[in-house]
Amino acid sequence: MSYLIEKRTFVIPGDLLAExxxxxxxxxxxxxxxxxxxxxxxSNSVGRNVYVVALKGCYVPRGGDVVIGKVVEMRLGSWNVDINSPYNAILFTSEALDRPFNSRREEMTSILDIGDLILAKVISFDRTRGPALTIRESGLGKIVHGSIIRMTPSKIPRLIGRKGSMINLLTRETGCHITVGQNGLILISGKNPELEALTIKILNIIEEKAHTSGLTNRITDFIKKEKSVLNAEKSKE
Amino acid sequence: MPKKAKSEKLIRRGVRTDGRKIHDLRNIKIEVGPLERADGSAYIEWGNNKILAAVYGPREVHPRHLARPDRAFFRCRYHMAPFSTTERKRPAPSRRERELSKVTRVALEPSILTKLYPRAGIDVFIEILQSDGGTRCAGITAASIALVDAGIPMKDLVAACAAGKIDGKIVLDLNEVEDQEGDADVPVAIMPRTGGISLLQMDGILSQTEFKEALELALEGCKQVYELQKEALTKAYVQEEAPVKDEEKSEGEEQNE
Known part of the structure; x- marks a missing residue:
């Protein structure tokens, strides 16, 4: 008595996957x-492991994830950061500075203020306490320019693509710097607003068509078309 | 229940006031995700009932002390809009609405894997825009779809339907008139995969055999509702999917994960 559902079948909660x-x-x-x-x-399966690639869902932090968050609260020695998940993350001053923080001499607001956006890494999360963040690695820290857009967190793997195929394509073709937060927030900073707008357009398409095949090829065609339009406009000027 | 003088019969030659046969459901139309700002939502038209259900979460619980260390805190609000009835209904939650909120919560909670999100909260809001009897069943049915749409892990859907007794006959899915003038109403909610019953109430008087018959009939109705729920979900999500199947053959596997 053994049964395994076909791969890439649409399932809803309670559907039989395997026996x-x-x-x-x-x-x-x-x-x-x-x-x-x-x-x-x-539905999908690898060996004996049967799972579902979700079409909807919230972000659950995991150690090592790079996320984009917003500082929402300040406490003695730590910031609370909204990382678009059921749990607010915590960032200790020790994880924000390379040196010890001296609360007598400096203000925490001089480092990060409420409303600041940060690119951070999740250190650990075990569901008993809020996830802890760090910004002490290179490339992490306060976000000062660029556009941020939201995507369903479960669709982030599609945006990255197999071995980064999709994200590499986007960076190469648009010339924009794209930072993907695992929590569904994406930071785009490009040379000019037109290219940023184009990238945002493409990301929206990916969000809509995330679970369809041949997406990378379709996106390539789309970029070519949009770029030629952009160039045409430029030559007119 | 107040005994009213029955001026008109509710069943004439096997046909009810709204033209249904005794074992017929009303027309049910389910729409998935009509609300942009909610994490998940559903709209249901069940006969003349019009109901919106919205789900928020998992998110932080406020007030904080309600959070549970081992599972998500699940909350439901059943509310009738002031314009949902013939007489204006005062918008403050009535005794009946509080009770139905609780009953809905208890009906939905066993289907949700709350243990996966300790300390978080899940909120369900059911808003009755227009009512015509059987709103609790329709509300539960819609809320279950909204929960799926919110991406909340669940063991099963919850489908609900009522049966009752009018003019001495056991019938399926009472409307407002039949509920008011009839003899009994038995709303039931089930989790169709396991067959578990998560809501069973009775208003009015039935004999033991009548009750059994009504329950059987309501369970049958729930199964029909479940099929409609499945259909609505498949339609909502697979429409984007449909052209893919053809493409897949030509372009092959390209999907990450």
Whole structure:
């Protein structure tokens, strides 16, 4: 008695995924010897591991993730950061500076103020306390320019693509610097506003069509078309 | 229940006041995700009932002390709009609405994997825009879809439907008139995969055999509702998917993950 659902089948919570000697992966759960889906998405399996690629869902922090967050609260020795997840993250002053923070001599607001956007890395998260962040690595810290857009967190893997194929394509073609936060926030900074707008347009397409095949090719065509329009406008001027 | 003098019969030659047969459901139309700002939402038209359900979460719980260390805190609000009834309904939550909020929460909670989001909160808002009997069942049905749309991990959907007794006959899915003039109403909610019953109420008087018959009928109705729920979800998500299947054959696997 063994059953395994076909790959890339649309499933809803409670749908049977597999029966027999299988493990429940992400967005799936096991009851007895049967595995069921717990979210809407597309079924998939690797070996004995059966899981669902979710079409919707919130961001659950994991250690090592790079995220974009907003400082929402300040406490003695730490900031609370909204990282678009069910749990607010915490950033200690020790993780924001290379030197010890002296609360007598300096203000915390001089480092980060409420409303500041930061690019940070999740140090650890075990669901018992809020996730802890750090900005002590190169490239991390306060965001000072660029545009930020939101995407469904579960669609971020698609934006990156297989081995970064999609994101590399975007950076190469648009010349924009794209920083992807695993929590669904994306920072775009380009040479000029037109290119930034184009990138945002493309990201919206990816969001809409995330779970369709042949997306990279379609995006390539789209960029070519849009770019020729941009160039035409420029030559007119 | 107040006994009213029955001037007109509710069933004439096997046909009810709204033209249905005794074992027929009303027309049900479910729309997934009509609300942009909610994490998940659903709109249902169940006969003349018009109901919006919105889901927010998992998110931080306010007030803080309500958060549970081992699971998500699940909250429901059932509310009737002042214009949802023939007489203006005062907008403050009435006793009945509080009760239905609780009943809805208890009906939906067993389907949700709350353990996955400790300390977080999930909020469900059910707003009755127009009511015509059986709003609690329609509300639960819509809320379950909204929960799926919010991407909240669940063990199963919850489908609800009522059965009742009018003119001495057991019928499916009472409307407002039948509910008021009839003898009994039995709303039921089930989790169709396991068959677990998460809501079972009875208003009015039924004999044991009548109750069994009504329950059986309501369960049948729930299964029909479940099929409609599945259909609505598939339609909402797969429409983007549809052209893919053809493309997939020509272009092959290209999907990351």
């Amino acid at each position: 027999g000697d299988y493990h429940a992966g992400s967005n799936a759960f096991k009851e007895g010897s049967t595995v069921y889906a717990s979210m809407v998405g597309l």
